[in-house]
């Protein structure tokens with residue numbers, strides 16, 4: 001693990017945390033001279049002055065591993081593998097319709113990653129499950145500029161898993177990875193994201209990558225629960241299970257997840273590992289707003305440093321910028337609905353609202369089909385949330401709020417999203433009707449808001465706004 005200065009002080013904290021964790025869990029962590037790290041040849045400007053060697057840290061070639069899993073599944077006689085089909089709920093359970101026939105079962109595990117929310121919604125629009133977002137990631141594989149006996153990596157940084165290279169079974173180097181939160185999965189890397197990754201890898205890992213043949217570009221959607229945690233286990237809907245949301249840890253957590261799910265599903269064994277991650281749980285809040293905004297600002301600062309942004313050195317620009325990131329993140333958090341704090345990983349989300357014509361408030365046509373690109377914010381190109389981004393965060397929040405307000409839950413949650421609904425109802429398609437519907441379905445009897453900006457329970461019926469009444473408090 002390399003500690004270089006192409007980042008911010010966040011790296012030092014993470015580096016120290018790795019040291020501490022090693023000694024706490026009795027795992028060897030050795031300080032080594034970066035000039036002696038095999039396969040490491042950065043640009044002088046980007047070189048590390050400290051490095052750690054973790055001899056027990058494992059790594060694998062994910063392509064090899066997936067091919068092995070494929071072979072194992074193909075060899076199992078009771079397994080039928082299907083590329084596509086239509087899942088529907090029946091009186092007795094679930095059916096998967098395929099061209100060659102229909103498969104019926106009393107239970108189904110929906111494990112479709114970042115596509116989970118849309119698949120569940122089409123199966124049952126009323127199903128109450130925490131929304132799953134995507135954190136898009138780009139990586140590439142290139143011919144090896146040198147032989148590499150182990151992984152080279154920086155600490156986690158700038159909202160992402162850090163810059164790293166993993167030696168592959170055929171000797172090539174896997175280099176990753178960007179991280180771009182999005183409400184819906186994307187399909188391709190962006191040029192900007194790729195440029196950043198290449199620039200970082202060529203400078204910070206091995207300058208010989210400049211002439212290495214690129215073998216493959218990779219793009220994936222890391223699924224993440226809106227509270228930053230996985231969704232694993234049964235839902236309240238009988239027989240409907242979900243397994244996803246593992247964000248950056250799905251590969252290495254998968255053996256345990258598979259074992260626990262199989263035990264619970266097939267042998268009715270209580271799975272203590274799964275319990276905290278019930279898909280229909282109330283969102284887990286790990287953060288208070290101040291800490292989350294502070295952490296997000298630190299990552300943001302690290303991101304600008306890694307992008308080589310240099311402040312003017314007149315006056316107090318460096319401090320002013322750091323202050324500005326903090327302030328911006330506090331604004332972002334302050335603009336979010338109350339009751340739950342979004343994890344800082346998702347704070348910079350470049351979550352794009354439908355394109356609108358500002359003047360007329362009408363929807364603009366998107367780019368031609370096939371040319372659509374996700375608006376990716378990655379380690380290099382994350383930008384602060386804009387107002388229109390928040391609209392989509394709020395959309396996700398509303399889904400979440402609807403679930404959190406499920407009357408079967410005992411935790412009281414206050415929905416204060418009505419201001420946003422009034423302000424952006426037309427633009428987002430989440431209007432008073434939707435709020436009313438949400439409230440009805442989830443037993444909400446109370447709304448709050450400012451004069452002229454909110455709907456109360458009476459207006460659910462009449463569609464009128466609280467234009468002329470005192471601030472709504474209790475309904």
Ligand SMILES: Cc1cc2nc3c(=O)[nH]c(=O)nc-3n(C[C@H](O)[C@H](O)[C@H](O)COP(=O)(O)OP(=O)(O)OC[C@H]3O[C@@H](n4cnc5c(N)ncnc54)[C@H](O)[C@@H]3O)c2cc1C
Pocket residue numbers: 083084085111112113114115119136137138139176177178219220221222223243244245246247248249250251252253
């Ligand atoms: C660049 C990158 C690097 C990563 N590095 C690591 C790492 O080092 N270690 C680690 O542990 N994890 C890593 N991860 C994370 C890991 O890949 C995820 O946590 C894991 O893949 C999530 O598993 P999943 O089954 O929930 O979703 P996925 O792996 O995304 O699988 C979902 C599958 O469902 C399919 N699907 C979607 N819709 C439908 C539908 N309607 N019908 C049928 N199928 C459908 C999709 O095509 C996909 O194949 C990385 C991810 C990325 C993107």
